[in-house]
Amino acid sequence: MPVEAVGEPRCLVWSEPLPPGQRLVKGWPVSHYGPVPRFRADRWNLQVFGATATGEKYSWTFEEIAGLPATTITTDLHCASGTTTTGHEFHGVPAAVLLGLAPPAPEVTHVMAWAEYGYSANLRLADFRSDRTLMATHHDGEPLTVEHGFPLRLVVPHLYGYKGPKWLRAIEYMTQDRRGFWEERGYHNIADPWTGKRHSYQEDEGE
């Protein structure tokens, strides 16, 4: 009697360490503040403004964004409310590509990532430039669903989820830091999940 092939055992228990205070949840729940915007290709653009090296503003249509060099990363997502979802494969344009096409002035230290309806997240330039930060168009090989940020979502794998606006519309280059949407509402300015610091009262001087 032939032995049946059983294949690789599937891992049901997450064995990698999670950031402090995080718990693993299955699937990919949707969470955000406010309504889900409707995408209209004829009105949509992605802008770069603020302290650009040339003083110019930049703008791309979605078609142009989709034609830029792209990469694929796999990452977990850590929401500051304590949930972690794992194994997300995001595909899209590295933030570093945008920085190459629209160079920031030498004084730029931070960026503000802007989404539809005024949601925003501030990032240190180094966090934005990080080689795994990308503007995702696809998740697990499919275009993003509208609830998860279609057509474009910023993914900053090494920071809490609130640093990654869904429905991304603009990047503002800043020569000093300014707090974004959740950062103004009591969340930590840096948002490194491995420190476990979620709240602004846990910020050290200069953070």
Ligand SMILES: Nc1nc2c(c(=O)[nH]1)N[C@H]1C(S)=C(S)[C@@H](COP(=O)(O)O)O[C@H]1N2
């Ligand atoms: N535009 C926008 N982007 C957003 C948010 C939001 O409220 N609005 N919430 C953030 C937070 S706190 C998290 S944890 C993730 C959740 O992403 P998901 O719904 O795809 O899991 O989106 C982030 N991006």
Ligand SMILES: [Mo]
């Ligand atoms: Mo979150």
